[in-house]
Amino acid sequence: MSFTEFQKTVNLSKQRIYSEAFAQYRQSIRVKKEMTAVKNLSRIFDATLRISNKKGFPSMTMRDLSRETGLSMGALYTCFSSKEDLLEMLQRQGRLIVDRFLKQATEAETEPRAKLNGAVKTHLYLSEAMQPWFYFSYMEAKNLTKKQAKMAVDSELYTEQVFLDILNEGQERGVFVPRDYRLMASLIKAMVQDWYLKRRKYAKRQVSVDQYADFVLALVEAFCLAPQEVTTLNQEE
Amino acid sequence: MSFTEFQKTVNLSKQRIYSEAFAQYRQSIRVKKEMTAVKNLSRIFDATLRISNKKGFPSMTMRDLSRETGLSMGALYTCFSSKEDLLEMLQRQGRLIVDRFLKQATEAETEPRAKLNGAVKTHLYLSEAMQPWFYFSYMEAKNLTKKQAKMAVDSELYTEQVFLDILNEGQERGVFVPRDYRLMASLIKAMVQDWYLKRRKYAKRQVSVDQYADFVLALVEAFCLAPQEVTTLNQEE
DNA sequence: GTCTATACACAGATAGAC
DNA sequence: GTCTATCTGTGTATAGAC
Secondary structure, three states, X not given: OOHHHHHHHHHHHHHHHHHHHHHHOOOOOOOOOHHHXXXXXXXXXXXXXXXXXXXXXXXXXXXXXXXXXXXXXXXXXXXXXXXXXXXXXXXXXXXHHHHHHHXXXXXXXXXXXXXXXXXXXXXXXXXXXXXXXXXXXXXXHHHOOHHHHHHHHHHHHHHHHHHHHHHHHHHHOOOEOOOOHHHHHHHHHHHHHHHHHOHHHHHHOOOOHHHHHHHHHHHHHHHHEOHHHHHHHHHHO | OOHHHHHHHHHHHHHHHHHHHHHHOHHHOOOOOHHHHHHHHHHHHHHHHHHHHHHOOOOOOHHHHHHHHOOOHHHHHHHOOOHHHHHHHHHHHHHHHHHHHHHHHOOOOOOHHHHHHHHHHHHXXXXXXXXXXXXHHHHOHHHOOHHHHHHHHHHHHHXXXXXXXXXXXXXHOOOEOOOOHHHHHHHHHHHHHHHHHOXXXXXXXXXXXXXXXXXXXXXXXXXXXXXXXXXXXXXXX
């Protein structure tokens, strides 16, 4: 799947998930009509990401948010019960989308190299399609409650584990040579993160997400691929 | 130089630089005796890093800082004129140390592979010796003034340029094969940053800074080294 | 449901005693 | 030089009119 197609499916699923978010938070939300709630919540989430990614969530005031959304303070507080509650909702709905996409994507391939390729591309595509949310989650991790922070760390470790499992399986099957794959998985994660953390730098240099993905994969394979696989690769070309 | 030796030289130079910081900020500091100022400033800087790296600089209150340093609010404000001023001083003194060490380190080697090795190790050692400051600078970049933010970005690009120059020179001399070295330099930087951003994760897994450095270098060389260099490498062993 | 006006808490900063 | 007590601004959150 190309990135453009991927982007579309993410946007579609966003709408569904906003509705689900409303259902889940119905208790803590005063607004009763779903349409109003979803419409406002999506504006609020977008505005929160825009403002927070400029000056940080703790420095974003409710008056900032009121200005950016065009809603009054009163209207804002019918959608959430506190600033902390807003953070939690934003956090949760983002993870909902991410989890859904990552789970479905890892099931497609079976061959280790194709699996690795798929995993890296899915992660990069997803972080590109939801860049503001990924950036926000990384930078505001400190402001989360203990429970929320643990979930954030867990989901990061889960990602790493996906890479690690693929690398280990590849080694067992003789596709990859023995290496410290724990460390390798961490570094793949680090490189994937750099893509959304330094989004502007790469945009300025006109590096596309596909170029980035291919480069990271080539780098990792140069280090991990067994010699016979490299030969196979050359014959294919 | 081993990391332990490196650590010592950094600590020595810290003392000198605190004195210099005092000299530089003499105008905006009310305290007159150098000894008092330096003693307090170093306590304040350390406490600021400790608190901010837990909850973020904007969420750190002056009362937090007062508690952590054991100094009263009044005493704090004799050392700096505002919270923003404190941020600027901390930022500047950190960069002073970093610049000094990076400049002196790049001059030592001439051969491309040794140069790359030296550059990566110096960066990792320095970020390890001053981990709280590096973490702080990365995370609080949003809170800096425009001028300060530009300096932070510049110094990041400078680092990348150091790696890029080494890689390009290596390619010209036939030690490295042709690659997109702009992107390669960015990824090296990303991996170096991951070391100080995820300090706890690596500590928990008992990965030492030397292990990390060696792994990153092996990964990069597997991708960039010309075939004849790999042969040379194997013969050496 | 949405607005305006306001309550209340707490932040940064300083004055003045010692 | 350092302390305690206090000023003033601004942030979150809500009450009540429309």
